[in-house]
Amino acid sequence: MTTPGLAAGIDVGGTKILGVVVDAAGRTVAETRRPTPRGTPALIDDLVATADELVASVGAVDGIGVGVPGLITTAGTLRSSPNLPGIERLDVAGELATRLARPVAVGNDATCATLAEWQLGAGRGVDDLVLVTLGTGIGGGIVTGGRLVVGANGFAGEFGHMVVDPNGLRCPCGRRGCWERYASGSGISALARNDALAGGLSAVVERAGGDAALVRGEHVQAAALEGDVDALDVVDQFARWVAIGLANLTNAFDPAAFVLGGGLAVGADVFLEPIQRWFTATLYAPEHRPHPALTFATLGEHAGAIGAALLTR
């Protein structure tokens, strides 16, 4: 016996493939995961296996969606993906449709997460919102006027490579001063290591096992939560960079809310006040406008897979 309204969603991450089945009410009724393999044939095989497993676990589904990191065309071709080395110009939608003998919806992973948080998570009921995932890098997605924005090619929401300092830090993408050099997990880690290698941040270095070179964002967060002044200073520098990007996005989109996701949104309490303070200092005409709400994603690591399922509707 099968239930109508079920949809399968699969999120391809840099390290794992996470699959879910979502019912008509948005509840997750099945889940599976496996490591992300290397190379195109193995990736397609594992996506097929994940889809088969999900379908078998519930009997049948009305649709299958897949979220993939990188530049994904609206037709479901992966153009380029820094998180999936060696995979380029892959017709994900076409390959899967052939193997599974049914249409498969394919979208960018952050766009999927945006859809999920908007319809079922922190952004429910908000017609104008911007999702920003602060993880190793920065991804994002946009809803304006109650509609998901995908752009002319499907590439909208690549906020991480917004240039915020043209003479700033080198980015692996080849440019300088991309937002994700500063406002991501890598960004806060780099800020902290700078201070630590210069002999500061003793409480943070201690949490990194005494090695300044191993200092990461989570050590800063932990020390800041306990009120360590040096850690709070790093948090403040980091918050300024986050706020600069959020203010730029507000000037452009005028959202009613931001949904912040990604690894840094866990334990986000320590960031909220300084981000809000710097945001007000950076936004154009802050006294003449309502400020967007800063909220945190509620669907956690499942957002991408749930959103991929919602893509099919």
Next chain:
Amino acid sequence: MTTPGLAAGIDVGGTKILGVVVDAAGRTVAETRRPTPRGTPALIDDLVATADELVASVGAVDGIGVGVPGLITTAGTLRSSPNLPGIERLDVAGELATRLARPVAVGNDATCATLAEWQLGAGRGVDDLVLVTLGTGIGGGIVTGGRLVVGANGFAGEFGHMVVDPNGLRCPCGRRGCWERYASGSGISALARNDALAGGLSAVVERAGGDAALVRGEHVQAAALEGDVDALDVVDQFARWVAIGLANLTNAFDPAAFVLGGGLAVGADVFLEPIQRWFTATLYAPEHRPHPALTFATLGEHAGAIGAALLTR
């Protein structure tokens, strides 16, 4: 005798009020202009007089729209406008509706220009486009998925205050490094004066009557058009800043085309090649994506007024 499908549009600029009547086919069939007065009562009086004159000139119109510079709420209240000193928190839509005894549509002037260029100008038939007006400052507007983006409050498209260098030049808005400090008419003038006051740019200074302090963007453009190497260098610096902002907007919106308007779009030939070159150097993953077309606005100074008329439809 009146013609069905006529709409009046009025654009309030910093120096002039321009009114038009547009017919159902998008043709401008009447036009009037007067200087922008100082102060709220005079502004409302002159908008009423402009509307009355336009209506009288064609017998009757189906709707009246007004475009105003600054932050305009979706309900038609002007929150703040750097170009209309002393006017703040003015319910433009309400005041005009009372005086004219009919509803009046009110929107941001750059949003109106975007609507006009999209429906009748350079962006016709493009579902995903971004308009950027490079004038004294920078304004803009967005169309995604075939719909005009206004944002949660009506404030979308304030690209000029996107921060592109947090430790950069001071902006009258109170922040540092806003895009319009660099990529506008004021920006190219400042770049040129820097070089001129340091003793360079002789061909450009000559065009400014021999006074380095009077050098403006138009002098640079003129000298660059004649191949002056120093002027071309200023154009190149300027083009880099324009491209940084356009690349940021492309990462965010993924438009199929930009429509560049404003004073600098006149005689734009000299800017196009360097902007495109720097754009490719700044865009994320340029080899994996179609680049948006860089086009120039075709409705000139009438775009705002025509768009205000289109607002009523």
